[in-house]
Amino acid sequence: MRMKDQVALVTGGGSGLGKAIVERFVKEGARVAILDRSPERIEEVVSAHQGAVVGVAGDVRSMDDNKNAVAECVKAFGKLDTLIGNAGVWDYNATLASADDDRISDAINELIGINLNGYILAAKAALPELYKSKGNAIFTVSNAGLYPGGGGVIYTAAKHGVIGMIKQMAHEWAPHIRVNGVAPGGIGGSNLAGLASLSQENNSFSDLPLDDLMKQILPLEKAFYADEYAGAYVFFADRNDNGPATGAVLNFDGGIGMRGFMSPNMGAELVEKFGAI
Numbered sequence: 001m002r003m004k005d006q007v008a009l010v011t012g013g014g015s016g017l018g019k020a021i022v023e024r025f026v027k028e029g030a031r032v033a034i035l036d037r038s039p040e041r042i043e044e045v046v047s048a049h050q051g052a053v054v055g056v057a058g059d060v061r062s063m064d065d066n067k068n069a070v071a072e073c074v075k076a077f078g079k080l081d082t083l084i085g086n087a088g089v090w091d092y093n094a095t096l097a098s099a100d101d102d103r104i105s106d107a108i109n110e111l112i113g114i115n116l117n118g119y120i121l122a123a124k125a126a127l128p129e130l131y132k133s134k135g136n137a138i139f140t141v142s143n144a145g146l147y148p149g150g151g152g153v154i155y156t157a158a159k160h161g162v163i164g165m166i167k168q169m170a171h172e173w174a175p176h177i178r179v180n181g182v183a184p185g186g187i188g189g190s191n192l193a194g195l196a197s198l199s200q201e202n203n204s205f206s207d208l209p210l211d212d213l214m215k216q217i218l219p220l221e222k223a224f225y226a227d228e229y230a231g232a233y234v235f236f237a238d239r240n241d242n243g244p245a246t247g248a249v250l251n252f253d254g255g256i257g258m259r260g261f262m263s264p265n266m267g268a269e270l271v272e273k274f275g276a277i
């Protein structure tokens with residue numbers, strides 16, 4: 001019970017990674033508030049964790065909705081220890097060349113609005129309560145915050161922006177509030193949607209053959225599921241373990257940058273030497 005008596009607010013907590021973080025935090029003894037734009041998803045998570053979770057329907061692009069989520073969290077549980085900025089959408093690798101001239105501006109505004117502005121607004125809304133609790137903020141980045149090829153130009157720019165945001169926020173809020181990030185790779189069990197401005201809103205990440213893709217792409221040769229990523233958020237939120245961490249971003253992606261190009265399959269040597277296990 002590493003999160004006993006702790007209170008968290010998770011944006012995008014109705015699905016995928018956010019939902020898994022909520023489940024893990026509750027299991028660790030925390031009480032959790034969710035801000036998500038889907039009332040149905042909120043209802044499902046709240047009813048699965050009677051008394052431990054409250055939900056607020058709203059859009060992370062709205063300052064009022066973020067403030068409302070913080071207020072409902074404090075009303076229900078008395079405080080806020082950890083803000084987890086996580087709600088996001090994807091551009092489904094839309095290249096700059098493929099995007100229509102008359103849609104590109106809306107696509108940029110939609111994606112940056114949710115994935116970057118949404119984090120900044122949540123942080124602004126949570127700041128007074130995080131200051132009171134000497135709490136912390138954790139933001140979901142992505143492999144696309146560190147490497148190309150995990151999205152198109154717009155998504156990659158937004159996630160690189162999130163890392164800059166984390167560093168500046170950690171700088172501005174020290175020594176009172178710690179600010180860190182988790183950069184997952186492909187997430188099994190995610191429903192990550194595309195951009196309405198590119199007619200991708202009905203796309204779902206769960207339609208991709210993730211197990212096959214990750215087996216080929218990752219040095220660890222398997223896909224990882226949402227619940228396998230949630231422990232990293234416990235680490236950064238746990239007051240006993242996170243003492244020195246601020247401005248840190250955890251590469252948590254199955255080793256995307258570790259493949260190399262001269263010896264793409266180093267593990268074969270171990271099988272040869274020690275036999276298959």
Ligand SMILES: NC(=O)c1ccc[n+]([C@@H]2O[C@H](COP(=O)([O-])OP(=O)(O)OC[C@H]3O[C@@H](n4cnc5c(N)ncnc54)[C@H](O)[C@@H]3O)[C@@H](O)[C@H]2O)c1
Nearest residue numbers: 012015016017036037059060087088142186187190191192
């Ligand atoms: N799916 C992946 O492979 C992957 C990989 C790396 C990083 N990420 C990041 O993980 C985070 C969570 O994504 P996921 O894969 O769990 O997707 P998901 O769609 O399963 O969950 C995201 C949730 O955010 C909510 N949401 C979206 N836009 C919103 C808005 N404007 N206001 C309020 N709520 C909104 C959705 O309703 C949904 O419940 C995102 O930041 C995403 O960029 C995902």
